[in-house]
Amino acid sequence: MTWQSQQLPADHPSVKSGNVGVLVVNLGTPEAPTAKAVKVYLKEFLSDRRVVEIPPIAWQPILRGIILNTRPKKSAHAYSQVWTEEGSPLAFITKAQAEGLQERLGGQVKVEWAMRYGKPTIADQLQKLMDQGCDRILLAPLYPQYSGATTATVVDKAAEKLKAMRWQTSLRTLPPYYDDPAYVDALAADLGAQLDALEFEPEVLLLSFHGMPQRTLDLGDPYHCHCRKTARLVEAAMGKRGGMRYVTTFQSRFGPAKWLTPATDTTLEDEAKAGTKRIAIAAPGFSADCLETLEELVIQGKEQFQEAGGEDFAVLSCLNTSVPGMDMLEQIIRRELSGWT
Ligand SMILES: C=CC1=C(C)c2cc3[nH]c(cc4nc(cc5[nH]c(cc1n2)c(C)c5CCC(=O)O)C(CCC(=O)O)=C4C)c(C)c3C=C
Ligand SMILES: [Fe+2]
Ligand SMILES: [Fe+2]
Secondary structure (H helix, E strand, O other), X not given: OOHHHHHOOOOOOOOOOOEEEEEEEEEXXXXXXXXXXXXXXXXXXXXXXXXXXXOHHHHHHHHHHHHHHHHHHHHHHHHXXXXXXXEOHHHHHHHHHHHHHHHHHOOOEEEEXXXXXXXXXHHHHHHHHHHOOEEEEEEEEOOOOOOHHHHHHHHHHHXXXXXXXXXXXXXXXXXXXXXXXXXXXXXXXXXXXXXHOOOOOOOEEEEEEEOOEHHHHHOOOOHHHHHHHHHXXXXXXXXXXXXXXXEEEEEOOOOOOOEOOOEHHHHHHHHHHOOOOEXXXXXXXXXXOOHHHHOHHHHHHHHHHHHOOOOEEEEOOOOOOOHHHHHHHHHHHHHHHOOOO
């Protein structure tokens, strides 16, 4: 008998330590496509000071008095258009990515998934990994491009959990991978194959990234630069494809402040008005299809393009659990685990 097993309870962390954990994290999504559930989700999301950088004394009355009384109904309708039997696409795709990674990484590495807002929470899933004996955990926010509103807030939330622990697990974070050849090559291969399978040849491929307030760029957030670099590298890796033009845009504007430009919606209209008839859109900044791709691009984007005179329109899928996407995730995660496994 070892000293430990004589002195310590069987569930003490030192008794079953030695495993490595990976926690993949994405943004989060409501529990149901209802106004009530969307309100709970938006309250948590939009109260994050990394997301809305307005002092709470000024922001909270606007959030609680106006936004949470109007937006949930509208957003719930949008969610109901993309909801599936398996639930919200963002949640079930993130879960499937974690399960795929678990299979690829083998039993010595425990993989779990969490959402920054909503469930399963980062705190609960970190605890789950620690309960499985993980004393070294790789936190993997699935955002290729870094921003304070996405990557940093995931790290903040994990740190909040560690802050309450006497005996902390060791934590590493997956760096942003916006210019990683594994990511760029996965996108080039996957988008190229999807374009080959279309029934038309697009004149333009929009690379649409989620937007951010312009102010975040002015304050030094690297997100805009990361998006631009991804777009440049993807274009170089995909090549000319018969003269197809690549255009980078930013979608999902929220609130009255100036957001990064050019905007995806106005670009779709401008392209159609300028005579572009055939267009495809990819959303390389989203690891998984979600409301912003399946509703905003697939449904609203199509309307915007065709009402302005455009004809053929396609939205390409995100990397999701595609073979190039999973190969890429496995590669960048294995690299971060080196020395630990
Ligand atoms: C991929 C990176 C993302 C960045 C950067 C980002 C910034 C950001 N988002 C909002 C406000 C909203 N975003 C919403 C949905 C949403 N956002 C992302 C990703 C990024 N957001 C995803 C993946 C999703 C989809 C979630 C899903 O359930 O499928 C929403 C909620 C939907 C709605 O009501 O429109 C809001 C609101 C801000 C303010 C912001 C930057 C500061
Ligand atoms: Fe967002
Ligand atoms: Fe949106």
